[in-house]
């Protein structure tokens with residue numbers, strides 16, 4: 001935790017001193033890892049996981065057309081919020 005905040009500080013100082021003002025760092029929406037700001041807020045690692053999870057959810061719905069969100073939650077073990085996010089895209 002302390003290590004992370006030191007890294008954050010160093011990265012921010014670097015941005016100021018090199019003048020990369022347009023490069024903004026944000027925390028990943030899932031794991032909290034720092035990344036350069038992008039339209040979606042997941043880092044590269046979490047994006048890979050997201051794609052894999054979305055595949056599983058979509059496959060399940062395809063093979064179980066009558067399934068409810070609760071069925072998907074039970075089958076995948078993912079939080080309902082995450083499944084809604086996948087289905088909204």
Ligand SMILES: [Zn+2]
Pocket residue numbers: 028029030031032033042043044045046047
């Ligand atoms: Zn992440």
